[in-house]
Amino acid sequence: MASAFFHEDDYCQVEVLPSTARGYCLAEMGRIDEFADAHQDGAGWTAMYVRGESPQPLASLGITLEELGAAVAPLVPRFAEVLTGYSSYREPCPSVAGWGLDGGEALFVGVSTGGVVGPVWLTLRGVPAERVGLWCRVLRSLPRAADLLVADWSAGVVVSLADESALAAYLSGG
Numbered sequence: 001m002a003s004a005f006f007h008e009d010d011y012c013q014v015e016v017l018p019s020t021a022r023g024y025c026l027a028e029m030g031r032i033d034e035f036a037d038a039h040q041d042g043a044g045w046t047a048m049y050v051r052g053e054s055p056q057p058l059a060s061l062g063i064t065l066e067e068l069g070a071a072v073a074p075l076v077p078r079f080a081e082v083l084t085g086y087s088s089y090r091e092p093c094p095s096v097a098g099w100g101l102d103g104g105e106a107l108f109v110g111v112s113t114g115g116v117v118g119p120v121w122l123t124l125r126g127v128p129a130e131r132v133g134l135w136c137r138v139l140r141s142l143p144r145a146a147d148l149l150v151a152d153w154s155a156g157v158v159v160s161l162a163d164e165s166a167l168a169a170y171l172s173g174g
Contacts, residue, residue: 002079002080002081002102003079003080003081003082003083004079004081004082004083004098004100004106004108005082005083005084005085005090006082006083006084006098006106006108006121006123007084007085007086008084008085008086009086010121010123011084011119011121012119012121012153013121013152013153013154014121014122014123014124014150014151014152014153014154015119015120015121015122015150015151015153016058016120016121016122016139016142016148016149016150016151016161017054017056017057017058017148017149017151018056018057018058018060018061018147018148018149019147019148019149019160019162020056020147021054021055021056021149021151022149022158022160024054024055024056025054025149025151025158026158028051028052029151029153029156029158031049032049032051032153032156033156035047035049036049051153057118057119058117058118058119058120058148059112059116059117059118059119061117061143061144061147062116063116063117063142063143063144064115064116064117065097065109065111065115065116065117066115067143068109068117068120068142068143069097069099071141071142071143072099072107072138072141072142073099074141075134075137075138075141076099076100076101076107076134076138077099077100077101078097078098078099079097079098079099079100079106082096082097082098082108084096095110095111095112096108096109096110096111097109097111099138100123101131104123104125104126105123105124105127105131105135106122106123106124107120107121107122107138107139108120108121108122108123120142122150124171126173127171127172129172132168132171132172133168135171136164136167136168136171139161139167140161140164140167142161145161145162146161146162147162148160148161149161150167150170152170157170
């Protein structure tokens, strides 16, 4: 398959993390909301909040790119190349792999030099109803899926991959 693109602002905005990070995610989402309320100024904000790293990163689970790829490849194809950038600027991301479909539905995986999966993030805006089931299967096929969650930092939503109905509702925009 061809290349996949993620806008630099989308990096880890919809992130897959260990379920043990749930408390951190909910607390951080609360801090983000409080900060946004305190710094709102009409149509914008007076300051920017920089989210910290999860104390329980996905890399702590030791999942390898080979394991993850074997799990998702039967469901969605791997992109030959992953690009990032902004506006019309593009640059390759040699340490990022991606699987997905044309039109921006993708699972991106950052990989360390040892082949261990680091950050995993999604670009699944506007998943058509007929593909919600597919993306539920993709996410629930991830190694250790029962121990993972999706943290949508922009929406302030945390969804366990173990909860199929909640995951489907989230992907459907609910």
